[in-house]
Amino acid sequence: MIDLRRPLRWCFLHLERWLDAVFPAGWNPLHQLGALGFFYYWVVAVSGIYVYVLFDTGTTEAYESVEFMTVEQWYLGGVMRSLHRYASDGMVLMMVVHVLREFSLGRYRGPRWFTWFTGVPVLWLVMIAGISGYWLVWDQLAQYIALETADWLDWLGIFGEPIARNFNTASALDDRFFTLLIFIHIVVPLLLLLVLWIHLQRVSRPQINPKRGLAVGTLAMLLALSFWKPAVSQGPADLAAVPGELGLDWFYLGFYPLMERLSDAAVWGFAVALTLLLAALPWLPPMRKAEATANTAVVDLGNCNGCQRCADDCPYNAIAMVPRSDGMAFDLEARVDSDLCTSCGICMGACPTATPFRRRSELIPGIELPQASARALREDLEAATSGLDGESGVVVFGCAHGPKLERLDLPNVASVALPCIAALPPSYIDYALSRGFAAGVFLAGCHEGDCYHRFGVAWMEERLAGERDPALRRRVPRERIGQAWLAEDGLSDLASAIEDFQAGLAPQAASAGAEPVRKRLEEEEVGSHA
Amino acid sequence: MPRPLQFLGQGVVYLVIALLFGLFSDWPRFTFFPADQAQIMLSFAHGAQRKGECRKLTAEELDELAPNMRRPEICPRERLPVLVELTLDDQPLYRESLPPSGLSGDGPSQVHRRFVVAPGSHRITVRLRDSARSEGFDYERSETIALRERQNFVIDFRSDRGGFVFM
Numbered sequence: 001m002i003d004l005r006r007p008l009r010w011c012f013l014h015l016e017r018w019l020d021a022v023f024p025a026g027w028n029p030l031h032q033l034g035a036l037g038f039f040y041y042w043v044v045a046v047s048g049i050y051v052y053v054l055f056d057t058g059t060t061e062a063y064e065s066v067e068f069m070t071v072e073q074w075y076l077g078g079v080m081r082s083l084h085r086y087a088s089d090g091m092v093l094m095m096v097v098h099v100l101r102e103f104s105l106g107r108y109r110g111p112r113w114f115t116w117f118t119g120v121p122v123l124w125l126v127m128i129a130g131i132s133g134y135w136l137v138w139d140q141l142a143q144y145i146a147l148e149t150a151d152w153l154d155w156l157g158i159f160g161e162p163i164a165r166n167f168n169t170a171s172a173l174d175d176r177f178f179t180l181l182i183f184i185h186i187v188v189p190l191l192l193l194l195v196l197w198i199h200l201q202r203v204s205r206p207q208i209n210p211k212r213g214l215a216v217g218t219l220a221m222l223l224a225l226s227f228w229k230p231a232v233s234q235g236p237a238d239l240a241a242v243p244g245e246l247g248l249d250w251f252y253l254g255f256y257p258l259m260e261r262l263s264d265a266a267v268w269g270f271a272v273a274l275t276l277l278l279a280a281l282p283w284l285p286p287m288r289k290a291e292a293t294a295n296t297a298v299v300d301l302g303n304c305n306g307c308q309r310c311a312d313d314c315p316y317n318a319i320a321m322v323p324r325s326d327g328m329a330f331d332l333e334a335r336v337d338s339d340l341c342t343s344c345g346i347c348m349g350a351c352p353t354a355t356p357f358r359r360r361s362e363l364i365p366g367i368e369l370p371q372a373s374a375r376a377l378r379e380d381l382e383a384a385t386s387g388l389d390g391e392s393g394v395v396v397f398g399c400a401h402g403p404k405l406e407r408l409d410l411p412n413v414a415s416v417a418l419p420c421i422a423a424l425p426p427s428y429i430d431y432a433l434s435r436g437f438a439a440g441v442f443l444a445g446c447h448e449g450d451c452y453h454r455f456g457v458a459w460m461e462e463r464l465a466g467e468r469d470p471a472l473r474r475r476v477p478r479e480r481i482g483q484a485w486l487a488e489d490g491l492s493d494l495a496s497a498i499e500d501f502q503a504g505l506a507p508q509a510a511s512a513g514a515e516p517v518r519k520r521l522e523e524e525e526v527g528s529h530a
Numbered sequence: 531m532p533r534p535l536q537f538l539g540q541g542v543v544y545l546v547i548a549l550l551f552g553l554f555s556d557w558p559r560f561t562f563f564p565a566d567q568a569q570i571m572l573s574f575a576h577g578a579q580r581k582g583e584c585r586k587l588t589a590e591e592l593d594e595l596a597p598n599m600r601r602p603e604i605c606p607r608e609r610l611p612v613l614v615e616l617t618l619d620d621q622p623l624y625r626e627s628l629p630p631s632g633l634s635g636d637g638p639s640q641v642h643r644r645f646v647v648a649p650g651s652h653r654i655t656v657r658l659r660d661s662a663r664s665e666g667f668d669y670e671r672s673e674t675i676a677l678r679e680r681q682n683f684v685i686d687f688r689s690d691r692g693g694f695v696f697m
């Protein structure tokens with residue numbers, strides 16, 4: 001089977017680059033699709049309340065009241081109706097792109113299954129909400145929806161009397177039906193909100209609101225569209241005639257023509273199969289290699305002082321601080337829920353006991369990944385930098401989700417790979433520079449605002465700036481630290497950023513007279529904590 | 531990228547999204563039902579007679595029943611199928627024996643079918659059999675109707691209104 005995710009990812013990366021150039025830093029709409037989805041939801045909710053106030057229930061009243069707001073009160077009711085329609089379309093668009101993007105980036109596996117899985121009912125709820133909305137207007141489009149939906153539901157054969165018979169003649173249809181529709185159209189969106197809340201239960205610090213400027217721009221766009229092309233009805237429903245030519249809202253009704261072209265059974269089959277496929281996706285091949293081998297974080301109680309930094313920084317709420325179980329004089333200890341842990345290593349980067357200045361034999365931090373341990377990280381650093389020349393040698397610490405470090409081929413540059421850039425305890429930067437392993441340290445991570453592990457880049461920047469514990473010590477010369485946050489297609493940008501950094505480094509390193517301390521340190525082990 | 535160009539770019543993004551919503555919320559248009567056709571809808575739910583006659587219970591049979599279940603006669607619940615036939619200008623359009631609904635076959639027979647026909651004047655005839663007879667029909671209605679374009683002509687069956695209802 002071909003992997004659909006690759007071409008999709010390629011498209012997203014290109015679009016993303018372009019959007020990055022156009023929007024201010026942190027505004028890239030592709031990085032806040034979920035948040036934009038929520039924003040559209042709120043626009044729909046507010047405009048919906050207004051429209052509801054003007055709406056009348058009943059077979060003739062429904063259409064007339066909608067006509068009133070559209071024609072007589074076009075400046076307010078009409079605008080609200082248009083906002084309601086277009087923001088609903090916006091929800092579908094954001095949702096579909098959001099799903100495709102999470103899919104293309106593989107963000108639906110492992111502990112993320114929960115967020116993905118709870119997203120699936122959202123698809124149905126959004127569709128039901130939108131379709132019931134179009135139905136309420138009781139114009140010819142609504143009549144078409146009524147006829148097709150009733151047939152489609154009747155195919156199930158679970159309703160004693162076919163629903164479709166309600167729409168044979170005007171006399172067969174009663175006002176209670178509209179009461180039911182209104183009920184659906186209010187309850188389903190509320191249910192949607194509840195399911196979205198569940199959707200985000202396992203996302204720590206979810207971004208629910210888009211950047212202010214983006215929200216303002218979106219609202220302005222919706223308003224302009226509402227004035228330019230107000231939402232209108234398509235003639236009153238008339239059950240004595242069959243609806244002819246119609247304008248469909250393809251965002252919601254795109255699959256309706258299939259009910260006629262194929263069959264109700266085929267559309268049921270398609271809808272159910274797609275739902276099941278999506279729901280099962282987190283457990284279907286192709287699996288990532290890393291996931292095959294469990295490598296979740298482990299706590300070493302003897303080294304954990306209960307400081308809580310790991311729990312604060314874990315992007316997946318996988319660490320709970322629980323009462324001490326080993327009689328040590330601290331109140332709390334860290335405990336990892338391995339079902340939630342994605343092996344990002346960020347907890348190790350946050351743990352103050354993960355410092356390479358400790359004696360080699362003692363280098364076991366309070367928390368670490370067994371297969372990317374603090375000790376292994378120090379060994380990697382030392383081995384990788386062994387061929388560097390002290391004047392301008394640069395060591396790159398990079399994460400597994402940005403540009404591939406092994407393809408980086410620059411003279412006098414070594415690289416050390418980490419699961420996430422924030423898995424690097426800042427003391428390692430200090431260590432690499434002060435012990436002369438390299439003249440400069442370069443940090444490479446995922447694209448800013450779209451870190452694979454959500455907060456890797458943000459946490460690292462705050463640690464460098466001294467705003468987040470564990471902070472990089474003040475004594476570390478900041479001009480010897482470079483960084484670039486790039487998506488996986490940014491290898492050449494990364495290479496040139498490193499070269500620029502290295503070029504700026506050489507004279508300083510010379511003037512500072514970096515001593516070749518490295519050799520001296522080979523034998524000596526320093527036991528001091530940073 | 532220079533700032534004015536950035537603003538232009540953002541404008542393009544918003545414009546593209548607005549165009550997506552503005553266009554695809556009612557275009558391309560879709561023809562559900564051709565303008566030069568009409569529709570006959572045959573739609574009813576009607577229960578045919580029971581399969582057998584009601585019969586008096588014998589004294590022995592009554593004794594076997596629990597006291598609260600004793601009734602003088604028992605009636606088989608299962609219904610006969612309904613045979614329905616629709617012709618247009620004496621050409622057969624539909625003929626079907628509709629089985630009763632319900633798990634024990636005691637519910638009404640149901641049909642909900644649409645037929646696309648040319649507009650204009652037509653002789654529409656429907657016949658229905660809901661008894662155990664093997665020949666002929668119990669109900670029949672025949673009328674010449676001028677069908678308008680896109681008209682939805684509904685044929686219902688209501689035993690309380692004496693048979694077929696044309697709407």
Ligand code: HEM
Binds near residue numbers: 102115207
């Ligand atoms: C209108 C509908 C939806 C809204 C408003 C919404 C909203 C969100 C939000 C706000 C986030 C958190 C983003 C962040 O802060 O990183 C998120 C994450 C996510 N959503 Fe949705 N979502 C919707 C539908 C869906 C659907 C239908 C699916 C999948 C079938 C889905 C799958 C995911 C996944 C996999 C994540 C990523 C979680 C992670 O990175 O750990 N969402 N969503």
Ligand code: SF4
Binds near residue numbers: 318340342345346348
């Ligand atoms: S490895 Fe990552 S996901 Fe696992 S506990 Fe540590 S910070 Fe949380």
Ligand code: SF4
Binds near residue numbers: 299333334347
């Ligand atoms: S950061 Fe380290 S010391 Fe602090 S609670 Fe977590 S494991 Fe324990």
